[in-house]
Amino acid sequence: MPPSTLAADAGTLRLRRNTMLWALTAMALFLVSTLLGLFLRLFQGNAFPAVEPVWFYSSLTLHAIIMVGAWFLGSMAGVHYLLARYVQPSSTASELAMGGSVAGVVLIAISTLLGKFGVGWYFLFPLPLYPNGVWLPWATAVFFAGLAILAVFWLIWVLDLLRAIARRYSLSVALGWHILRGAKEPEVPPLVLITTVSLVVVTAALVAAALVLLLFLLHWSGRARVDALLMKNLTFLFGHIIVNITLYLGVAILYEMLPAFAGRPWKTSKLVAIAWNAVLLLVLFAYLHHLYMDFAQPRWVQVAGQTASYFLSLPAAAVTIFGVLALIYRSGFRWTMASRLLVCGVLGWVIGGIAAVIDATVAVNSVFHNTLWVPAHFHTYYLMGVVLMVLAFFDHLSRELTRPDTDVRAAGWTLVLLLAGGYGFLAMFYYGGATSVPRRFATYPEETLQGVIQARVAAAFVVVLFGTLAVYLSRVAARCLRAFADCRNAS
């Protein structure tokens, strides 16, 4: 009997099958999106002089939406699987989210690739309503329909996980408020605490997204005049949070997985509870750093934005990152591909976080906003952070369910090439930001021609990254497919 079906009831088999399907989906979307990213950097390196810029902007839109969606869903799948150790989330909600996500992504792909809809992944108001003859109104409608489907089905999944948590713990216990008051019982695993914090915030973000869509429709239909600054606030409240929380869901996975490799427990202490409740509050205001260059925002709001963005880093540094290092130090740590990915993911989070805090300084943002420094920092904590953490989960679970031989030397080389390709690609973004190269330019004007060379160098590193990922992910995917087939046959 294969390990994936050992001692498993029908519910567990369904959970494993769904998780393997999510892993396969997230990894496939990731590879497609990485290829789109390679196309974007080659385009900026003037590799396709005969291709119209419209293809750059529509590919940019699709690249970002796929990347954000794939890893939000990947981390949700990881958290869902691990949460099932403590609570009973519904597999149906996960399956609905899968169906909704496929439908949403297909519609968005149609609007961008066939409809040439290229407004960036956060579709800043009122740009989608100014097609300038490049895209037709149907492309805008299909794009919004795709987004609405994603928002609805993701919200269903998020609310179901919260329901499952609340059923066993109650939300105040899951948020560790009894621990803040000095009680030690009932014990709440960090996974439950962090997931609850994340999902509460994601709910706010998805409601903001729904409001943005509604206001767009009202404006489009001529029933209301919508304020551009209000829309910008709502858009970044949604956009910043969904990216930020994807990272925190990855951290929730980290808290659950790392103790098994270190052989030491990681419990919800009072400090951990304080830290994550502080995150719950601060993360709602951190998005304001996206609006520093909107001078019309009140000055006190800008002060609040810098303060929240700065102090959001404190619980991460003093509790989680310090906690990771203390947990593994002299622990007899078991180094596997998964545990290496986890620790490297934390380092990526740290490096991206440092760059983010620097950019969250208003005085610095004045010369970094919407330069390549911005994709530099979010690609760091995404690509070299949460992606590695979630891949660690997929790698570990797929090995656990299939028990393959482990080639330690191959794993080491894979990691070296992943990091070399990833950080080489990122270095060009950082250097581009420091040399004033604007982001999201299909081609560079004479003032910033250094961006062309940087894009070519970056593209070479992306080739290394993509090649390594293709080989590594195909191995993980083969194990996921085997485990998926075993679970399906057994059920």
Next chain:
Amino acid sequence: MIPQYKALFAFLIITIAATATFHWVMRNTGNRKPLNPEAVSKLRGRFAITCTLLLVAALALTLPHFPYPRGSEIPDKVVFVAAKQFAFGLSEAPIANDAQWEAASQGPAVRIPANRLVEFRVTSLDVNHGFGVYSPGGTLLAQTQAMPGYVNRLRLRLRNPGRYPVLCMELCGMEHHSMRGVFEVIPADKD
């Protein structure tokens, strides 16, 4: 040194320190030994206090350098800026409609005296744009968003004469990368 390089060096120094710490800990994960919880707690406390002090110091040092206009300052000159797909119109007179924007974006470059405080009143006639002022050498000096329905006031004192290009810093459509404007800084005695 330009502020971008200062930020890059600060980033590199902190990143190298963090990576070295990770590397050291990762090399010391063998030889299982129980940790002294009190020592860990004390170290964590010191680390948290250090981080807090650094953040508070960074706030105190940087908040006074906000780029937003101060009420106490009176600009020496006002330049009106209207952004529209895909050009910036700059003028010494207000720009209220498409015809005025077209004249401003295609007319001669606005001239600004060096070393004088100039206020750019930036708005948009269609979508969001970013008004990014570059030096003649291609360094981003300052920026503000150009938003429909709002006027953002960016104040600058430019010392070196020359032609200053303006690039769009917010994705605004299919010709975003080619959207630009220009103004000229002239020696103050020629004003």
